[in-house]
Amino acid sequence: xxxxxxxxxxxxxxxxxxxxxxxxxxxxxxxxxxxxxxxxxxxxxxxxxxxxxxxxxxxxxxxxxxxxxxxxxxxxxxxxxxxxxxxxxxxxxxxxxxxxxxxxxxxxxxxxxxxxxxxxxxxxxxxxxxxxxxxxxxxxxxxxxxxxxxxxxxxxxxxxxxxxxxxxxxxxxxxxxxxxxxxxxxxxxxxxxxxxxxxxxxxxxxxxxxxxxxxxxxxxxxxxxxxxxxxxxxxxxxxxxxxxxxxxxxxxxxxxxxxxxxxxxxxxxxxxxxxxxxxxxxxxxxxxxxxxxxxxxxxxxxxxx
Amino acid sequence: xxxxxxxxxxxxxxxxxxxxxxxxxxxxxxxxxxxxxxxxxxxxxxxxxxxxxxxxxxxxxxxxxxxxxxxxxxxxxxxxxxxxxxxxxxxxxxxxxxxxxxxxxxxxxxxxxxxxxxxxxxxxxxxxxxxxxxxxxxxxxxxxxxxxxxxxxxxxxxxxxxxxxxxxxxxxxxxxxxxxxxxxxxxxxxxxxxxxxxxxxxxxxxxxxxxxxxxxxxxxxxxxxxxxxxxxxxxxxxxxxxxxxxxxxxxxxxxx
Amino acid sequence: xxxxxxxxxxxxxxxxxxxxxxxxxxxxxxxxxxxxxxxxxxxxxxxxxxxxxxxxxxxxxxxxxxxxxxxxxxxxxxxxxxxxxxxxxxxxxxxxxxxxxxxxxxxxxxxxxxxxxxxxxxxxxxxxxxxxxxxxxxxxxxxxxxxxxxxxxxxxxxxxxxxxxxxxxxxxxxxxxxxxxxxxxxxxxxxxxxxxxxxxxxxxxxxxxxxxxxxxxxxxxxxxxxxxxxxxxxxxxxxxxxxxxxxxxxxxxxxxxxxxxxxxxxxxxxxxxxxxxxxxxxxxxxxxxxxxxxxxxxxxxxxxxxxxxxxxx
Numbered sequence: 001x002x003x004x005x006x007x008x009x010x011x012x013x014x015x016x017x018x019x020x021x022x023x024x025x026x027x028x029x030x031x032x033x034x035x036x037x038x039x040x041x042x043x044x045x046x047x048x049x050x051x052x053x054x055x056x057x058x059x060x061x062x063x064x065x066x067x068x069x070x071x072x073x074x075x076x077x078x079x080x081x082x083x084x085x086x087x088x089x090x091x092x093x094x095x096x097x098x099x100x101x102x103x104x105x106x107x108x109x110x111x112x113x114x115x116x117x118x119x120x121x122x123x124x125x126x127x128x129x130x131x132x133x134x135x136x137x138x139x140x141x142x143x144x145x146x147x148x149x150x151x152x153x154x155x156x157x158x159x160x161x162x163x164x165x166x167x168x169x170x171x172x173x174x175x176x177x178x179x180x181x182x183x184x185x186x187x188x189x190x191x192x193x194x195x196x197x198x199x200x201x202x203x204x205x206x207x208x209x210x211x212x213x214x215x216x217x218x219x220x221x222x223x224x225x226x227x228x229x230x231x232x233x234x235x236x237x238x239x240x241x242x243x244x245x246x247x248x249x250x251x252x253x254x255x256x257x258x259x260x261x262x263x264x265x266x267x268x269x270x271x272x273x274x275x276x277x278x279x280x281x282x283x284x285x286x287x288x289x290x291x292x293x294x295x296x297x298x299x300x301x302x303x304x305x
Numbered sequence: 306x307x308x309x310x311x312x313x314x315x316x317x318x319x320x321x322x323x324x325x326x327x328x329x330x331x332x333x334x335x336x337x338x339x340x341x342x343x344x345x346x347x348x349x350x351x352x353x354x355x356x357x358x359x360x361x362x363x364x365x366x367x368x369x370x371x372x373x374x375x376x377x378x379x380x381x382x383x384x385x386x387x388x389x390x391x392x393x394x395x396x397x398x399x400x401x402x403x404x405x406x407x408x409x410x411x412x413x414x415x416x417x418x419x420x421x422x423x424x425x426x427x428x429x430x431x432x433x434x435x436x437x438x439x440x441x442x443x444x445x446x447x448x449x450x451x452x453x454x455x456x457x458x459x460x461x462x463x464x465x466x467x468x469x470x471x472x473x474x475x476x477x478x479x480x481x482x483x484x485x486x487x488x489x490x491x492x493x494x495x496x497x498x499x500x501x502x503x504x505x506x507x508x509x510x511x512x513x514x515x516x517x518x519x520x521x522x523x524x525x526x527x528x529x530x531x532x533x534x535x536x537x538x539x540x541x542x543x544x545x546x547x548x549x550x551x552x553x554x555x556x557x558x559x560x561x
Numbered sequence: 562x563x564x565x566x567x568x569x570x571x572x573x574x575x576x577x578x579x580x581x582x583x584x585x586x587x588x589x590x591x592x593x594x595x596x597x598x599x600x601x602x603x604x605x606x607x608x609x610x611x612x613x614x615x616x617x618x619x620x621x622x623x624x625x626x627x628x629x630x631x632x633x634x635x636x637x638x639x640x641x642x643x644x645x646x647x648x649x650x651x652x653x654x655x656x657x658x659x660x661x662x663x664x665x666x667x668x669x670x671x672x673x674x675x676x677x678x679x680x681x682x683x684x685x686x687x688x689x690x691x692x693x694x695x696x697x698x699x700x701x702x703x704x705x706x707x708x709x710x711x712x713x714x715x716x717x718x719x720x721x722x723x724x725x726x727x728x729x730x731x732x733x734x735x736x737x738x739x740x741x742x743x744x745x746x747x748x749x750x751x752x753x754x755x756x757x758x759x760x761x762x763x764x765x766x767x768x769x770x771x772x773x774x775x776x777x778x779x780x781x782x783x784x785x786x787x788x789x790x791x792x793x794x795x796x797x798x799x800x801x802x803x804x805x806x807x808x809x810x811x812x813x814x815x816x817x818x819x820x821x822x823x824x825x826x827x828x829x830x831x832x833x834x835x836x837x838x839x840x841x842x843x844x845x846x847x848x849x850x851x852x853x854x855x856x857x858x859x860x861x862x863x864x865x866x867x868x869x870x871x872x873x874x
Contacts, residue, residue: 091678096815103854224682224683227683288680359763398756407749412761417749418747
C-alpha cells in the first residue's frame, strides 16, 4: 500500500513533468502554428546548463535559475535566426526543419560537453525525505518538483484563461491579423512565446536532471511521450494536456512498478522477467492506440483545429 | 412533380453555444434556381456544409430525391447526383486545370484501384473533362497548371468540376465571391444557361445576381428562415427589408 | 521530363555508374565500394517507398523504418528457426510488413497533418520496444544471421557482386513500379488526396481506403528493403527500426527531392557518400547536416533533383 502511494506520487511527478513539455509544445503550436520537433533539445539543453552552472556556482537554485535564463536566451536566439522563417509554411517543412535542428543540437552538445553523460548533484537540504503521512516518507526533492510544476500549471491556467494571449491559444489562432488587431508587436510576441515554451522545456529538463542522468538524446525519448500526451489529450488543448499528462504519468509509473508482479502471477517467472521491461514501455503506446480507436481526436479536442 | 428534389426538415446545428442553424426547414423544387441569402453570420455556409455532408447536423433530416441522406458520408452524395462548389476556392492547385476536372470525371467512373495504365492518357477521363472546360469557357487554358489561373477562372474550374458528374442538383456557395463586374456578369450568364439543365441551390451575397437568376428566395438570419418565396414577395417583405435588404442594397452598390 | 536536359543526363550517368560499379571496384581493387553501394541501394529502396506516401501522398510518416525492422526480423527469425529458403523468407517479409502496415495505417490514417506525424512516431516507439522485448531473438542485443537467404544455384547471396546486382535489379523494379503507380488512376487519387483531401471527398472519392492501400504498398516495399538489409549486414536488431532511422529516410527523401521517383535515390547516394566522406574528416559532421537540412527546407525545397532541374545550359 505504501509502495502504491509512492508509485502514485512518482507517477504524478512524471505526469506533471510531461505536462510542462506538452504545454510548451501546445503553446507554440497554438499561437504560431509551428510544430517544433526540437522541443526535446531544449529539455536537454536545460539539463546540461544546470549541470554546468550548479558546478560553477556551487549553488543548486542559482544554477537552476541561470540554466533557465540561458535556455530561454538560446530559444529566443534560435527563433530570431531560424524559426521565424518557418512561420506560415507547411507543417511538413516545420517537421523537417526542426528535425535538422535536433541533429544539430545533439552534435553541438556533444562538441561542447563531450559524449559522456553528466551529473547534477542535489544539495543537502533537498536530498532529504519528508514525512507526508505517519510512516510514509517521500523524497523532498520530488515533492519540490511536484510543487513547482503545479505552480507552473497554475500560471499556465491563468495565462490561458485570463489574458488576451490565452484567448489566442484557446481560439487556436494562428492568424497574424488577429494578433495584430490586439495591438501587439507580432515579432516580439512570437519570440517571447517561443522563449517561454523553451523555458518550460528547459525547466522540465533541469528538474529531472538530478534524478536521471544528463545525456545526449535525452530529449527525444521524452518528446515522444509528450506527443503521446498531446494525442491522448487532444491537440491544442492545455486542459487536455494536463489530464492526459497525469494519466500517462500514472499509467507508466504504476505500470512499470506493478507489471512484473502481475505478469509473474500469470506467466512462468523467466518469461515474465524477460518481457516485463518491454511491456511496461509499451503500456503508454497501447493506451494511446486504444484512445485513437475510440476517440480519434483525443479526449478533449479543440473543436475547430 | 409535387415532392421537392431536396427537402430539409428542422435542421439544427450548434457550435459550443453559438446557434448556426436553427430549426431550418426548406424545400427545393426540381428545375428551379433557389437562392439562399442573409447577412453575414446567417449560417449559409454551415447550411451548405450540412447539405454536402461535410458537417453533421445535431438534429433534423435531409431528403434528396426521396432518400434520407442525413447520415450519408460526403463522398457518397456526389454519386447520388448532389454536387457542390466551395466558397473559398478549393482546387488541386499543384495539378493542371485538366487534371482537376479529369479527377472529377474519374470520381464517377467506377473505382480507381487501377494501378497500371496512365490516367492522363485515358480518353474516357480526358474527353469529358475537356468538354466541361469548354462549356465554362476555359477550353484554351486546360493544360496550364491550375495555380497559373486567375481567381475568376478558378471559380470557372469549380463550376466545370461540379458539372462533370451530370449532377441533378448543384449546391453553389458564393460562386461570385471575389469576382470583378465583368467576371460576375459572365458567371451570371453561365448560371442562367445552366439553370435549364440542373436544379441549383445558390448561396450568394450579390443581390443583383440573386434577383436576376432566382425563381425562389429563402432569407436566413441567425440560422433561421425568416421568409421564403418569389423574389417580388421577398423584395416587398418588411421583415426582410429590416433585417437585411436595406443594408445589403447599400452594400450591394459598392459590393465586391 | 524527357529529353536531354542536364538533369536527365546526370541521372542517366548515376544509373550507369550504379550498373558498372562492381566492375570498377574489381578493377580498382576497392571491394568496400560494393559494400557501401549495396547499403546505399537498399536504403534507397526504403527511401523510394517512403516517398510514395510522403512525396506523392502527403503522408509524412516518422515511423517508416519499422518496416525495415519487420522485414529484417522476419528473415532473421525464419533463419534462426531453420527456414533458410529465400523463396519463403522474402515473400514472408513482404506479407508480414503488409499486415503491420494495414493495421497501423488503419489507425493512423484517421488523422492527418501534425497528428499523423506524431502518431506514426509513437507507433515506431511501440514497435521498437516490442523488438527489444523479443528476448528469444536477441532483444536489445540483436540477432546474428549465420546464413544468408538461399535460392537456387547459381544464385548465391553471399557473393558480394551477385547480391549487389540482385539488390539493384530489385531497386530498379521498385522504381518502375512506383512510376507506373503514380501515373495510374490510383496514383491520381493519391496525388489529389495530398493536394486537397477535402475536395477529393467532395467530388466522390472515399480517400481513406486509397491512402490505406498506398500505405500498405509502401510498407511492403520497405519490408523487402529490410529483408535485403538483414542479408547484407547478417544482423538484425531493434536499432534498425528506431525512429531516428525513420528520420534518416526522411532526410534522404527531402535532400534528394520529393517530387520524383528518382529523387530519393539521389538523396540516399548523396547522404551516404557525404557521411563516408565527412566522417573521415570530423566526427561531428552531423553538426553540418542539421542546419543543411533546414537550409534545404527553406531555400531548396525540391531537393537536389529540384536544383538539377533548374540548371540551364
